[in-house]
Structure formats: structure tokens, C-alpha cells
Amino acid sequence: MSANRGYLRFKVSQRVEHWLLFGSFTTLALTGLVQKFAQAEISIWLVGILGGIETVRIIHRIAATVLMLESIYHLGTILYQVLVKRSRPGLWLTGRDIVNGIQLLLYNVGLRSERPQQGKFTVEEKVEYYSLVWGTVVMIITGFMLWNPIATTSSLPGQVIPAAKAVHGGEALLAVLAIILWHFYHVHVRHFNRSMFTGYLSKEEMEDEHPLELARVEAGEPPQSEQPDAKVAARSRVFTVVYGVVALALLAGVYYFISFEQTALETVPRATSEATLFAQLTPVPQIAAASFDAPLTSWDDGIGDLFQAKCSVCHGGTIPLADLDLTSYETTVLSDTDIPAVVPSNAAGSNIILQQQTGDHPALFTPIELAKVYTWIELGAPRAAQEE
Numbered sequence: 049m050s051a052n053r054g055y056l057r058f059k060v061s062q063r064v065e066h067w068l069l070f071g072s073f074t075t076l077a078l079t080g081l082v083q084k085f086a087q088a089e090i091s092i093w094l095v096g097i098l099g100g101i102e103t104v105r106i107i108h109r110i111a112a113t114v115l116m117l118e119s120i121y122h123l124g125t126i127l128y129q130v131l132v133k134r135s136r137p138g139l140w141l142t143g144r145d146i147v148n149g150i151q152l153l154l155y156n157v158g159l160r161s162e163r164p165q166q167g168k169f170t171v172e173e174k175v176e177y178y179s180l181v182w183g184t185v186v187m188i189i190t191g192f193m194l195w196n197p198i199a200t201t202s203s204l205p206g207q208v209i210p211a212a213k214a215v216h217g218g219e220a221l222l223a224v225l226a227i228i229l230w231h232f233y234h235v236h237v238r239h240f241n242r243s244m245f246t247g248y249l250s251k252e253e254m255e256d257e258h259p260l261e262l263a264r265v266e267a268g269e270p271p272q273s274e275q276p277d278a279k280v281a282a283r284s285r286v287f288t289v290v291y292g293v294v295a296l297a298l299l300a301g302v303y304y305f306i307s308f309e310q311t312a313l314e315t316v317p318r319a320t321s322e323a324t325l326f327a328q329l330t331p332v333p334q335i336a337a338a339s340f341d342a343p344l345t346s347w348d349d350g351i352g353d354l355f356q357a358k359c360s361v362c363h364g365g366t367i368p369l370a371d372l373d374l375t376s377y378e379t380t381v382l383s384d385t386d387i388p389a390v391v392p393s394n395a396a397g398s399n400i401i402l403q404q405q406t407g408d409h410p411a412l413f414t415p416i417e418l419a420k421v422y423t424w425i426e427l428g429a430p431r432a433a434q435e436e
């Protein structure tokens with residue numbers, strides 16, 4: 049314990065780690081959620097401020113790379129603790145944590161008068177830490193799939209890409225909510241904990257949250273980490289070399305991750321001219337007969353030929369495929385079908401128009417032909433050209 053500053057909680061290197069995590073996490077959350085909720089007004093505003101979706105996606109990937117590098121470093125510190133110092137990392141889960149968790153729950157709901165006595169890291173902190181580890185693993189795996197969809201689908205089925213997207217977005221939301229609800233509450237709301245800035249906790253804070261750790265330090269037990277001896281130094285040298293190699297392999301993995309394929313990074317260039325996205329097969333003629341300036345038509349003068357050419361194969365040919373006979377004026381206009389094929393002066397109620405407008409009849413009039421038939425019906429479906 050340093051007499052005036054209090055009790056050391058986080059070394060400088062751990063605080064640096066926290067700020068790296070803080071920076072990359074916040075950046076990832078912001079640049080990710082605006083993509084997940086792309087239609088939200090605030091997303092559109094933020095994407096605009098950041099310089100457009102392309103820039104947002106690049107920033108997201110840079111932050112992801114920082115997080116992956118920090119994870120490799122963090123893994124090194126854990127392995128160093130276990131393999132070189134031969135001591136349990138402070139966040140190691142023990143059976144005691146389960147008891148603490150239950151007691152804390154009972155305390156929180158008022159069924160127990162005292163909070164459980166906890167050591168350097170409380171069960172609340174451990175739960176958060178393991179959620180973070182699990183979440184990061186999930187985000188890195190699904191992030192890889194989204195970043196490298198072709199590499200992924202060369203060995204996995206295509207459905208994993210939308211599945212990965214759903215998981216990536218859902219886990220992101222979960223992580224952000226956990227930080228806001230769980231982390232902010234425990235570290236900032238319940239009591240503002242400054243140790244991530246200063247590195248130290250006061251005696252009162254230690255008594256309140258970490259009484260067992262306080263007792264251990266007061267009893268003069270050396271903090272787990274401060275026992276340099278020759279054996280540790282020797283193990284440390286071996287570890288530095290071995291983990292150096294492992295870290296290089298992991299770095300190569302990260303490099304592969306971010307450079308393997310550009311498919312998901314490159315987007316189709318913005319079209320400069322307007323493109324027709326959907327063209328209706330048979331446009332619905334919505335022009336009233338009067339405004340349609342096609343020449344007046346009659347059965348004898350064109351319409352009959354139109355049916356002959358397009359419809360008679362099935363409607364009245366030598367081997368009729370359909371009951372409706374469209375080869376003569378009588379059978380067409382005076383048909384006795386459920387819905388009359390032609391209702392003079394009522395094109396919209398005529399089955400011929402209805403059938404054609406669905407666009408999936410075996411034979412279709414061209415838009416102009418359909419407009420002619422439509423007009424002809426609207427004009428009363430005359431047999432012969434009207435005498436002027």
C-alpha cells in the first residue's frame with residue numbers, strides 16, 4: 049500500500065488496456081449500431097457527420113483491428129500470470145463466487161442484511177469480465193464471416209452469412225446494454241470508482257467493496273504478483289520467446305482476417321444515371337378512352353385479327369385448350385363464361401382485361417395491343433367501324 053494514494057488496483061499497463069478497450073468498443077458500437085439501425089434519423093445524421101457510410105465502415109474495421117490486437121496482448125498477460133508467475137489471475141472463477149452471487153442477490157432483494165465479503169475482484173466484476181470475453185470471441189468469429197463472406201462460404205453453407213449478421217448485431221446490442229446497465233451502474237452510479245483513472249482505491253472503498261483483499265494486504269501478504277526470483281525470471285525468458293511466436297502467428301491471423309478478401313469492403317459504385325428497377329410486364333392501361341388517341345377500332349377492323357393472332361391457338365383453334373372461344377365476335381362478346389370475357393363499355397369489368405392485367409396468362413398482348421383492346425371495349429366493343 050502506498051501511504052497517501054491508497055491501495056493499488058490497476059497498474060498503468062492495465063489502465064492502458066482499459067482505455068484501448070474503451071476506445072475500440074465505443075467506436076465499434078457507434079459505427080456498428082448506425083449500420084444496424086440504418087434508417088433511424090440519428091444514424092443518418094451520424095453517418096453524415098462521419099463522412100458517409102464508406103468511411104463509417106472503414107472506421108469500424110480499424111477499431112475491430114485495434115480490439116483484436118488488444119485481445120492478443122491481453123491473452124499474453126493472462127498466460128504470463130498462469131505460466132510464469134504460477135498464480136491465479138485475479139478474475140479466476142471459484143466456487144466462492146457462486147456463493148457470493150447468491151448472497152448478493154439475496155442482499156439486493158432485501159433478504160440478507162449484509163453484502164457478501166469479497167476479494168480483489170467481486171462476482172459482479174467477474175460476470176462482466178466473462179461476458180466481455182465471450183462477447184469478443186463471438187464478435188470476432190462473426191465479424192470474420194461478414195468481412196470475408198467468400199472465404200467463409202467456401203467451407204460453410206451460405207445461410208451462415210445472414211446468421212452471422214444477426215448474431216453480430218444482436219450481440220452488439222447486448223454488449224452495449226450490458227455496459228450501460230451493468231458497468232455504468234456498478235462503476236459510476238452506485239459509487240463513482242476512479243481507480244481506472246488514478247490506479248488506486250481508498251481504504252473506505254476497499255472496506256466497502258473488497259474487504260477480503262484489504263484484510264489480505266493489511267496482514268502483510270505480498271500481492272500475488274510481486275515475487276521476483278530466479279525461477280520466475282527464467283520462465284519469463286522462455287515465455288517471452290514462446291508467446292512471441294504465438295503472438296506473431298495470431299498477428300498473421302489478424303492480417304489474413306483483414307486483407308484476405310475485399311468483397312465486403314468494396315461496394316458497387318453509385319449509379320450516375322437512373323435505372324429502372326421494376327418494369328411491369330403488361331402496364332395497366334389507365335388512360336380513359338376519350339384521352340387515348342389511337343384510331344377507333346372495331347372487331348372487323350383489327351381487333352378480331354388481334355385475337356386471331358394471339359389467342360386463337362388455345363381459344364377456339366382446331367384443338368381448343370380453353371372453353372372460351374375468341375375466334376368470332378359472337379363467342380367473344382357474348383360469351384357465357386362466369387365473368388364475361390367482354391363487357392361492352394366496361395373494360396375494367398371484362399375478363400379479358402382482368403386476365404391480361406395479371407401478367408401471367410400464357411399469351412399476353414403488348415401494352416399497345418392491350419390499350420387498343422381496352423379502348424375498343426370502352427367504346428362499346430363495336431363489331432364494325434362506326435359510320436361517321
Ligand code: HEC
Nearest residue numbers: 358359362369370371372385389399400403410411412413
Ligand atoms: C397457350 C394457350 C392460351 C393462349 C394462347 C391464350 N389463352 Fe386464355 N386461357 C388459356 C387457358 C388454358 C385458360 C383457362 C381454360 C378454361 O378454364 O377454360 C384460359 C382462360 C382465359 C380466359 C378466362 C376464360 C373464362 O372461362 O373465364 C380469358 C378471358 C382468356 N383466357 C383470354 C385470353 C386472351 C385475350 C388471349 C390472347 C391474348 C388468350 N387468352 C390466349 C390458355 C390460353
